[in-house]
Amino acid sequence: MNLLRAEFTKFRSVPGWVRGVVGAALLILLFPLTGLGGGPGDKTSSVTGPDGQPVNNSYSFVHRPLAGDGQITVAVSKLSSEQGGPWAKAGLLMRAGSRYAAIMVTGGHGVRMQHDYLYDKAGPAARWLRLTRSGDTVTGEASADGARWTVVDKVQLSGPVQAGLFVACPSRIRGIGIADDTATAVFSSPELAGAWPVAEWAGSVVSSGAGFTMTGRGDLGPATRSDVPVGAAAGDLLFGTFPALIVIVVVGTLMVTTEYRYGVIRLSLSAGTGRVRMLLAKAVVLAGATFAAALIATALAVPLWLRVVRSLGAYVFPAGPLVLLRAEVGTAAVLASTAVLALSVGVILRRSATAVTTVVVVTVLPYLLALTPFLPPSLAQWMTRVTPAAAFAVQQTLTRYPQVDSVYTPANGYYPLAPWAGLAVLCGYTAVALTVAAVLLRRRDV
Amino acid sequence: MTSIEVAELRKLYGGTTALDGMTFTARPGRVTGFVGPNGAGKSTTMRIILGLQTADAGHALVCGRPYRSLRHPLRSLGSLLDASALHPARSGRNHLLWLAQTQGLGTRRVDEVIEQVGLASASRRTAGGYSLGMRQRLGIAAALLGDPPTIMLDEPFNGMDPEGIVWLRRFLRSLAEQGRAVLVSSHLMSELQDMAQHVVVVGRGRVIADSSVAELIAAVSGDRVRLRTSTPEPVAAALTAAGGQVVEADGLVVRRLAAEQIVAVLTANGLPFSELTPHRATLEEAYLDLTGEAVEYRGAPA
Numbered sequence: 001m002n003l004l005r006a007e008f009t010k011f012r013s014v015p016g017w018v019r020g021v022v023g024a025a026l027l028i029l030l031f032p033l034t035g036l037g038g039g040p041g042d043k044t045s046s047v048t049g050p051d052g053q054p055v056n057n058s059y060s061f062v063h064r065p066l067a068g069d070g071q072i073t074v075a076v077s078k079l080s081s082e083q084g085g086p087w088a089k090a091g092l093l094m095r096a097g098s099r100y101a102a103i104m105v106t107g108g109h110g111v112r113m114q115h116d117y118l119y120d121k122a123g124p125a126a127r128w129l130r131l132t133r134s135g136d137t138v139t140g141e142a143s144a145d146g147a148r149w150t151v152v153d154k155v156q157l158s159g160p161v162q163a164g165l166f167v168a169c170p171s172r173i174r175g176i177g178i179a180d181d182t183a184t185a186v187f188s189s190p191e192l193a194g195a196w197p198v199a200e201w202a203g204s205v206v207s208s209g210a211g212f213t214m215t216g217r218g219d220l221g222p223a224t225r226s227d228v229p230v231g232a233a234a235g236d237l238l239f240g241t242f243p244a245l246i247v248i249v250v251v252g253t254l255m256v257t258t259e260y261r262y263g264v265i266r267l268s269l270s271a272g273t274g275r276v277r278m279l280l281a282k283a284v285v286l287a288g289a290t291f292a293a294a295l296i297a298t299a300l301a302v303p304l305w306l307r308v309v310r311s312l313g314a315y316v317f318p319a320g321p322l323v324l325l326r327a328e329v330g331t332a333a334v335l336a337s338t339a340v341l342a343l344s345v346g347v348i349l350r351r352s353a354t355a356v357t358t359v360v361v362v363t364v365l366p367y368l369l370a371l372t373p374f375l376p377p378s379l380a381q382w383m384t385r386v387t388p389a390a391a392f393a394v395q396q397t398l399t400r401y402p403q404v405d406s407v408y409t410p411a412n413g414y415y416p417l418a419p420w421a422g423l424a425v426l427c428g429y430t431a432v433a434l435t436v437a438a439v440l441l442r443r444r445d446v
Numbered sequence: 447m448t449s450i451e452v453a454e455l456r457k458l459y460g461g462t463t464a465l466d467g468m469t470f471t472a473r474p475g476r477v478t479g480f481v482g483p484n485g486a487g488k489s490t491t492m493r494i495i496l497g498l499q500t501a502d503a504g505h506a507l508v509c510g511r512p513y514r515s516l517r518h519p520l521r522s523l524g525s526l527l528d529a530s531a532l533h534p535a536r537s538g539r540n541h542l543l544w545l546a547q548t549q550g551l552g553t554r555r556v557d558e559v560i561e562q563v564g565l566a567s568a569s570r571r572t573a574g575g576y577s578l579g580m581r582q583r584l585g586i587a588a589a590l591l592g593d594p595p596t597i598m599l600d601e602p603f604n605g606m607d608p609e610g611i612v613w614l615r616r617f618l619r620s621l622a623e624q625g626r627a628v629l630v631s632s633h634l635m636s637e638l639q640d641m642a643q644h645v646v647v648v649g650r651g652r653v654i655a656d657s658s659v660a661e662l663i664a665a666v667s668g669d670r671v672r673l674r675t676s677t678p679e680p681v682a683a684a685l686t687a688a689g690g691q692v693v694e695a696d697g698l699v700v701r702r703l704a705a706e707q708i709v710a711v712l713t714a715n716g717l718p719f720s721e722l723t724p725h726r727a728t729l730e731e732a733y734l735d736l737t738g739e740a741v742e743y744r745g746a747p748a
Contacts, residue, residue, distance in 0.1 A: 002547055003548060005547045006545070009540060009544040010533075010536075013541075258533055262530070263527075263528050264532060264533055266496070266498050266531060269497075270496045270497065270498060270513075272518060272519035272520065273548050445500065446498050446499070
C-alpha cells in the first residue's frame with residue numbers, strides 16, 4: 001500500500017505524464033471530429049429485418065397465398081451458378097411481412113433451414129424439401145429420396161403467408177474481390193397439400209414444363225459491411241484509440257526509462273520495497289490511471305458520436321448496449337494493457353527511444369497495416385490474430401455471420417478473434433514482457 | 447549494532463578488478479571519511495552496501511543485516527549516492543514525498559527534513575532548476591527521511607559553495623555527535639579536515655589505511671623540522687652525525703630528529719641557527735603520501 005502510494009506520487013508529480021494520459025483520453029473523445037465533414041450518408045440505404053438489422057432481401061420468388069395450414073413439397077434437381085457461389089440458394093419459402101421461414105439446398109453448404117435473416121440451421125444431404133405449416137408452426141424437412149423425411153427445424157410464423165419457390169445467389173467473395181453471381185435452379189412440380197386457396201403462381205416468371213426453372217440473384221440474409229459501404233460501425237467511433245495508444249506507450253515507457261536516465265532507479269530500488277513489487281506497483285498505478293481515463297473517454301465518446309453521426313444522417317450498424325459496453329471497457333483495457341507492455345519493455349531496454357519504437361512497431365503498426373483496405377486479407381487476419389493488435393477485436397461491433405460470405409477484414413470492422421480472445425493475446429504479450437522485466441530487474445546491477 | 451560494515455568485498459567488471467578485498471567498518475558516534483582517488487572503488491562499495499550491485503565475494507552489513515533484508519531500509523541507513531538522481535520535472539518536495547511514502551512516512555516528516563537542510567523556499571519548484579548545491583541538500587534531506595542511525599554520503603561536497611561546505615561539515619559532525627555512524631566519501635582529503643575523526647583511505651579497490659585522523663597524520667609526518675642557518679654545511683654534518691636526515695630546501699629540512707634534539711646538538715657544537723619550526727603534515731599530505739602509488743589515473747606533469 002505504501003508502495004502504491006509512492007508510485008502514484010511519482011506518477012502524478014510529473015506533469016507531462018498526467019497530461020499524456022489526459023491527452024490520450026481527449027484523443028479518443030475528440031478524434032472522430034476528423035472524420036466529420038463528409039457529405040451526409042443515406043439513412044435509407046438499407047432494408048431492415050425484424051430485429052432492426054440491415055438485411056439483404058432480393059431474390060426470385062414464385063408464390064401463392066396460404067392463410068391456414070398447408071404443406072408444400074418440391075425436389076431440386078439442379079442448382080448451379082455462374083461463379084460457383086457456395087451460398088447459391090434454391091428452395092421453399094414462406095413469408096409473412098418482414099418475417100419468413102425457408103428451407104433450401106445451397107451451392108456448397110448442403111441443405112439449410114433459415115428464418116428471419118439471422119437464423120440458420122444445417123440439415124442432411126438431400127434433394128427433396130418440404131415446408132409444413134400447422135397452426136403457427138412451420139416445420140422444414142429434407143429427404144434424399146422423397147420417402148424418408150428428416151425434420152431440420154421448426155419456426156413460429158403466424159398470419160397469412162405467401163409460400164412458394166425461391167432462388168437467390170449472393171455475390172461471390174474471393175479475398176477482397178466481390179463478383180456478381182446468378183444462380184439457375186431446376187425444380188420438380190411442387191406438390192401442395194392442405195388448405196391452399198385456388199390461385200395461380202405469381203411472382204418471378206418461370207419457364208415451366210414438367211417443373212420450374214428459375215434464375216435468381218441477391219440474397220435473403222443479414223447485410224454485412226460490404227453490402228452497406230456508406231454505413232458506419234459503432235466501433236469506428238473509437239478510431240482515436242490509435243493516436244491515444246501512441247501517447248500511452250510514450251508515457252508508460254518514460255515512467256521507467258526516465259528513472260534509468262536520471263539515476264532515480266537506484267533510489268527506487270534502495271527504498272527496500274522489493275524490486276519486483278516496485279515494478280508491479282508501477283504497473284498497477286499506470287494501468288489504473290490509463291484505464292480510468294480511457295474508460296471515461298470511451299463511455300462518453302461512443303454515445304455522443306453515435307448521436308452526432310446519426311443526426312448527420314449517416315447509417316450506423318445497430319449494436320446492442322452490451323456490445324457497446326464491451327467495446328468501451330475493452331478499449332480502456334487495451335490501452336491499460338499496452339501501457340504495461342510499454343512499461344515492461346522500458347525496463348528491459350532501459351532506453352526511451354528504443355523502447356517506444358519497439359512497442360509502437362509491435363502494437364500500433366500491425367493495427368494500422370491491418371486497416372489498409374488493399375492488404376491481402378490473409379495477412380490482415382494474421383496480424384490481428386498473433387500480434388498485440390489482435391486486441392482491437394474488442395472494438396468489433398459488427399456481427400459476423402457464418403451463413404454469409406463477405407469481406408470480413410479488419411478494414412471492414414471484422415476481426416478474426418473473438419473480442420476477449422483478442423484482448424487475451426495482448427495480455428499474453430504483456431504478461432510475458434512483465435515477467436522478463438521482473439527477472440531482469442531482479443538480476444541486473446543498477 | 448548501528449554501524450556500516452564491509453568485509454572482503456570483491457567485484458570484477460569485465461576483466462578489471464574494481465574491489466579487491468575491501469574491508470572496513472564505520473562506527474557510531476563519529477564521521478568516517480572514505481577517501482581515495484577516482485576509480486578506487488568508493489562508489490562501487492557504496493552501491494554494494496545498498497544492495498544495488500552484488501559483490502562477487504564478501505559481504506556488507508548495515509546495522510548487522512544485509513541491506514536488502516531490511517523492511518524499511520531508509521530507517522536504518524540514509525544514503526546519498528548521486529545528487530542529480532531526480533526527475534527534473536518533479537518538485538523537490540514530491541521527490542522526497544514518494545521516497546517517504548515507501549517507508550510509510552508522510553508529508554510531515556518531508557517538511558521537517560526540508561527545513562533541516564534549508565530548502566524550504568525552493569522545495570515546491572521543479573528540481574530540474576536546482577543548482578548542484580541545492581541538489582546535494584535535497585539528497586541529504588532524502589538521507590535523513592527515516593531518521594536513520596547510519597548515514598552514507600558519496601561526495602556530498604561536490605558543487606557546494608563555501609558557505610554550504612561549512613554548513614555541511616558542521617551538520618555531519620552534529621549527526622555523529624547524536625550517536626550516528628556517518629560515512630562520507632571524498633576524493634579530496636581537505637574536505638574532510640576538521641570533520642572526520644576516522645579515515646579509511648582506499649586505492650585500487652582495497653584499503654590502504656584505516657585509522658584515526660591523528661594517527662594517520664603522525665604516521666606520515668614523522669619528525670620533520672625546518673630551520674635556517676648561516677652555516678648550512680657544518681650544521682648538516684653535525685645533524686647527520688647525530689642520526690638525522692638532512693635535505694636542503696629553502697633552509698634545511700631535518701627528519702628523524704625531534705626539535706629538542708636538534709637544539710641540543712647545535713648548541714653543543716656552537717653552531718648558529720634561527721627559525722626552528724617543527725612541521726605538522728596536513729591530512730592532504732598524508733593522503734597524497736599514501737595514495738601516491740595507488741592513483742589510477744595520473745595526469746601528465748604540467
